[in-house]
Amino acid sequence: MFEIFGIPSQALFGQLLLGLINGSFYALLSLGLAVIFGMLNIINFAHGAQYMMGAFAAYLLLQYLGLNYWGALVIAPLVIGAIGIVIERLFLQHLRKLDPLYGLLLTFGLALVIEGLFRNAYGSSGQPYQVPPALQGGRNLGFMFLPNYRAWVIALSVVVCFATWFAIERTRLGSYLRAATENPVLVRAFGINVPRMVALTYGFGVALAALAGVMAAPIYNVSPQMGSDLIIVVFAVVVIGGMGSIMGAVLTGFALGIVEGLTKVFYPEASNTVIFVLMAIVLLIRPAGLFGRRA
Amino acid sequence: MATALDPAANMYGRKPGRSLAVAFAVMVALFAIGPFVTYPVFLMNALCFSLFACAFNLLIGYVGLASFGHALFFGWASYVTAFTAKSWGLSPELAIVAGMAAAAVLGVVVGSLAIRRQGIYFAMITLALSQMMYFFALQAKFTGGEDGIQGVPRGRLFGMFDLSDEMTMYAFVVVVVLAGFLLIYRIINSPFGEVLKAIRENEQRAVSLGYAVDRYKLVAFVLSATLSGLAGSLKALVFQLASLTDVHWTMSGDVLLMTLLGGLGTVFGPVVGAFVVVAMQTYLAPFGQWVLVIQGAVFVICVLAFRRGIVGEIARLLRVAL
Numbered sequence: 001m002f003e004i005f006g007i008p009s010q011a012l013f014g015q016l017l018l019g020l021i022n023g024s025f026y027a028l029l030s031l032g033l034a035v036i037f038g039m040l041n042i043i044n045f046a047h048g049a050q051y052m053m054g055a056f057a058a059y060l061l062l063q064y065l066g067l068n069y070w071g072a073l074v075i076a077p078l079v080i081g082a083i084g085i086v087i088e089r090l091f092l093q094h095l096r097k098l099d100p101l102y103g104l105l106l107t108f109g110l111a112l113v114i115e116g117l118f119r120n121a122y123g124s125s126g127q128p129y130q131v132p133p134a135l136q137g138g139r140n141l142g143f144m145f146l147p148n149y150r151a152w153v154i155a156l157s158v159v160v161c162f163a164t165w166f167a168i169e170r171t172r173l174g175s176y177l178r179a180a181t182e183n184p185v186l187v188r189a190f191g192i193n194v195p196r197m198v199a200l201t202y203g204f205g206v207a208l209a210a211l212a213g214v215m216a217a218p219i220y221n222v223s224p225q226m227g228s229d230l231i232i233v234v235f236a237v238v239v240i241g242g243m244g245s246i247m248g249a250v251l252t253g254f255a256l257g258i259v260e261g262l263t264k265v266f267y268p269e270a271s272n273t274v275i276f277v278l279m280a281i282v283l284l285i286r287p288a289g290l291f292g293r294r295a
Numbered sequence: 296m297a298t299a300l301d302p303a304a305n306m307y308g309r310k311p312g313r314s315l316a317v318a319f320a321v322m323v324a325l326f327a328i329g330p331f332v333t334y335p336v337f338l339m340n341a342l343c344f345s346l347f348a349c350a351f352n353l354l355i356g357y358v359g360l361a362s363f364g365h366a367l368f369f370g371w372a373s374y375v376t377a378f379t380a381k382s383w384g385l386s387p388e389l390a391i392v393a394g395m396a397a398a399a400v401l402g403v404v405v406g407s408l409a410i411r412r413q414g415i416y417f418a419m420i421t422l423a424l425s426q427m428m429y430f431f432a433l434q435a436k437f438t439g440g441e442d443g444i445q446g447v448p449r450g451r452l453f454g455m456f457d458l459s460d461e462m463t464m465y466a467f468v469v470v471v472v473l474a475g476f477l478l479i480y481r482i483i484n485s486p487f488g489e490v491l492k493a494i495r496e497n498e499q500r501a502v503s504l505g506y507a508v509d510r511y512k513l514v515a516f517v518l519s520a521t522l523s524g525l526a527g528s529l530k531a532l533v534f535q536l537a538s539l540t541d542v543h544w545t546m547s548g549d550v551l552l553m554t555l556l557g558g559l560g561t562v563f564g565p566v567v568g569a570f571v572v573v574a575m576q577t578y579l580a581p582f583g584q585w586v587l588v589i590q591g592a593v594f595v596i597c598v599l600a601f602r603r604g605i606v607g608e609i610a611r612l613l614r615v616a617l
Contacts, residue, residue: 043415094599100415101361102598105555108548109594116587229426232544236423239416269434276427280408283420287411 019261027253042103048231054213084206126221242292348565350522356560364425370542372524377537398524406516443538558604
């Protein structure tokens with residue numbers, strides 16, 4: 001046990017860890033937003049609601065089908081992602097020729113509907129979800145105590161973020177995707193089914209949000225409003241990072257989680273607002289965002 | 296970008312002046328008989344939101360800027376009015392001016408940050424900044440945190456009219472809301488307003504014609520914020536309460552819904568939308584969270600099938616400007 005800047009190491013590293021955990025969720029969610037924005041050119045306001053649906057899917061799968069955490073980690077994103085594809089086919093595909101603002105309004109409406117339905121069914125209080133037995137406990141690293149589950153969340157989100165980046169920037173499928181973003185008409189002329197690709201991309205972005213929801217379920221309580229406040233912070237993260245680059249969204253997410261964690265140590269009153277203040281500063285200095293291209 | 300935002304409300308005006316004058320007369324008549332038909336408090340609530348939605352429409356309907364953070368101006372103005380009226384004992388008219396001044400200052404700060412980005416980024420920035428100010432309202436001492444500021448005195452207007460009388464208060468609210476409505480109408484039909492519409496239609500062209508687009512956007516933003524603040528200040532006096540509800544992002548969603556449902560870029564749309572949404576919230580209150588579901592569904596329907604809104608559709612059917 002030692003002190004850094006007069007703060008016990010336990011507290012400092014503990015908050016850093018919490019910051020990294022939050023950062024993992026910021027990274028996963030802003031990654032999903034960036035993927036969706038890149039392909040559909042809309043901001044998915046329902047992202048927070050879909051994250052909440054992922055957490056509830058894990059809870060319900062356990063409650064009614066006895067499916068454990070590991071099963072939910074696979075099934076929940078698939079189910080919620082499939083719902084995402086249905087949403088794209090039913091609603092979003094009709095907005096392609098309109099101002100992107102309408103996509104924001106529509107997904108905002110969807111978020112209200114989803115949150116309202118879950119609140120009706122489960123009330124506002126949270127439902128607990130157990131950490132899976134294999135990841136219970138933790139280890140003492142000497143300077144801090146590291147719970148196994150939290151280490152798992154950080155590791156998994158790094159792997160998922162990297163895999164997504166690799167799939168989009170380094171594979172053939174990803175190159176189709178990027179080409180379709182640049183010029184959908186031309187890519188269609190090459191015989192690639194662009195509308196199907198758009199629907200699958202949206203489904204994938206939604207599945208990322210649901211995966212984050214499953215991962216969050218054992219840490220935060222599973223509650224209907226868990227997504228709506230988070231999504232606003234993620235919007236600020238996206239404004240800071242700029243949505244031009246996948247890697248930028250991920251790095252900004254992790255970095256801001258850490259900054260928030262440190263603020264909790266040194267100036268707790270500002271921990272809720274520090275990301276918004278940073279957003280204001282970035283807008284003054286670099287309006288396009290840290291990784292953004294000037295639109 | 297924003298041609299889609301303008302559902303062509305003004306395209307059919309054969310004699311635009313006459314249809315607007317008739318609609319205005321009908322509106323004033325309805326406000327006059329309203330309190331004899333239904334509860335004055337319900338009407339005053341809807342009137343405050345009408346002004347709020349009209350101020351919001353000035354920005355989204357006529358400049359094409361979609362703010363997701365207007366609760367910030369509405370809520371903070373209501374805090375300042377409530378605080379100055381209660382703790383400093385300011386008269387109602389001065390407390391309202393203080394609330395509007397606060398909203399104007401916030402409008403300058405938020406507006407100059409947000410106009411640095413366009414389109415959906417603008418929406419996200421305003422939302423994030425309003426969430427930041429929500430947390431300030433939650434933590435600051437003078438706002439009373441979770442309790443809000445309760446028991447705000449309505450006072451005597453200009454030292455003459457006792458606003459604790461329900462009908463006097465109602466008359467005051469009607470006069471202020473109509474004044475705000477006419478001011479907004481005057482703004483959108485002034486040369487300044489024409490430039491705003493030019494920016495909405497084609498920002499690049501407005502730039503190339505030599506207009507300082509950012510300055511026009513900022514002035515429009517501050518005007519919209521200040522008038523939203525006026526609505527919030529009025530509401531604080533009507534309900535004698537300023538609370539966190541008014542600064543929460545759901546309030547920004549509500550005013551967006553009112554404007555969209557009534558008709559973006561129409562003169563009377565926001566008023567109609569505000570009355571419909573407030574009535575919905577009042578009469579559906581016993582159904583709890585279903586209000587949220589219904590509001591969300593209305594959003595989805597408006598965007599998919601009903602982008603002109605109620606007044607926009609009526610104007611199209613009657614081939615007049617409203």
